[in-house]
Amino acid sequence: MAARRRAPAKRRARAARAPAGAQRPRRPTLAVWKFASCDGCQLTLLSCEDELLTLAGRVDIAYFLEASRGTVGGPYDVSLVEGSITTAHDAERIRQVRRASRFLVTIGACATAGGIQTLRNFQDVDEFTRAVYARPDYIKTLATSTPISAHVKVDFELQGCPINKAQLLEVLGAHLQGRAPQVRNHSVCVECKRRGTVCVMVARGTPCLGPVTHAGCGAICPAYDRGCYGCYGPMESPNTASLTGWWRHLGVPDAAIARAYRGINGHREPFRKAAEALGTPPEVPAGGGVSDDATAGDTDAR
Numbered sequence: 645m646a647a648r649r650r651a652p653a654k655r656r657a658r659a660a661r662a663p664a665g666a667q668r669p670r671r672p673t674l675a676v677w678k679f680a681s682c683d684g685c686q687l688t689l690l691s692c693e694d695e696l697l698t699l700a701g702r703v704d705i706a707y708f709l710e711a712s713r714g715t716v717g718g719p720y721d722v723s724l725v726e727g728s729i730t731t732a733h734d735a736e737r738i739r740q741v742r743r744a745s746r747f748l749v750t751i752g753a754c755a756t757a758g759g760i761q762t763l764r765n766f767q768d769v770d771e772f773t774r775a776v777y778a779r780p781d782y783i784k785t786l787a788t789s790t791p792i793s794a795h796v797k798v799d800f801e802l803q804g805c806p807i808n809k810a811q812l813l814e815v816l817g818a819h820l821q822g823r824a825p826q827v828r829n830h831s832v833c834v835e836c837k838r839r840g841t842v843c844v845m846v847a848r849g850t851p852c853l854g855p856v857t858h859a860g861c862g863a864i865c866p867a868y869d870r871g872c873y874g875c876y877g878p879m880e881s882p883n884t885a886s887l888t889g890w891w892r893h894l895g896v897p898d899a900a901i902a903r904a905y906r907g908i909n910g911h912r913e914p915f916r917k918a919a920e921a922l923g924t925p926p927e928v929p930a931g932g933g934v935s936d937d938a939t940a941g942d943t944d945a946r
């Protein structure tokens with residue numbers, strides 16, 4: 645009788661671990677959603693070049709219109725949400741996304757703070773639409789642009805405009821490993837010191853939002869002799885009163901300081917309060933002062 649050949653050692657070890665008929669463990673599904681935004685934060689995911697194939701091997705990218713032709717229905721294990729809520733339709737759509745998502749992460753200034761679209765929050769949106777569109781009567785929009793967290797529960801917020809690739813990978817990696825993401829929330833000043841940049845505010849008297857801004861950009865602007873614009877939003881516990889004093893000391897008028905706070909992240913409370921402390925009018929109340937068709941969606945729907 646012919647002797648039976650033994651399976652190679654590696655295959656025998658695998659067989660001992662996995663019961664006969666067992667299937668490969670299901671990979672977590674990832675969905676990427678867009679609301680009012682420029683797509684820049686979604687592109688950060690595609691810019692992960694070196695890591696993208698590894699990531700694609702660890703998750704099933706089930707819904708990502710920016711990058712794929714096909715989509716798979718939910719529920720999804722992780723949803724990345726880009727963009728702010730600016731229409732009644734989107735206010736309803738984000739609730740559907742929330743229902744379909746186990747872990748929901750907002751990415752970027754639009755999704756975490758309302759984005760540049762929040763300029764409308766401090767003005768009359770009818771005036772904007774009349775200035776921009778030939779037929780403003782076709783425009784159906786809410787009075788305010790609000791972050792995703794104003795509408796549904798958010799599990800993690802990743803700040804930045806656009807977001808930082810390493811921070812995004814950290815958030816996804818942490819979820820895959822079942823731990824909390826470690827995204828440092830110190831100020832841009834720390835990044836300046838790390839790269840050895842001379843402080844543009846101290847050395848040249850250039851106004852800079854870096855002392856109150858969340859790290860993540862790598863302090864690019866100061867490295868090119870420009871003050872920080874606050875793209876990453878407020879850091880943890882920002883001392884805006886002190887920074888306002890510094891800008892006044894540099895001769896910046898209060899109205900200009902308030903405009904700086906009311907940039908991309910102007911809706912975030914520390915920056916909003918800092919601008920209001922300078923005597924600027926408060927935000928338009930959500931749902932107020934506009935001719936939109938369904939302001940009811942522009943409220944906290946949690």
Ligand code: SF4
Binds near residue numbers: 685
């Ligand atoms: S946060 Fe900035 S980069 Fe991201 S979608 Fe909004 S505007 Fe674009």
Ligand code: SF4
Binds near residue numbers: 834844852866872
């Ligand atoms: S340049 Fe701006 S961010 Fe850099 S250390 Fe000075 S104040 Fe801080």
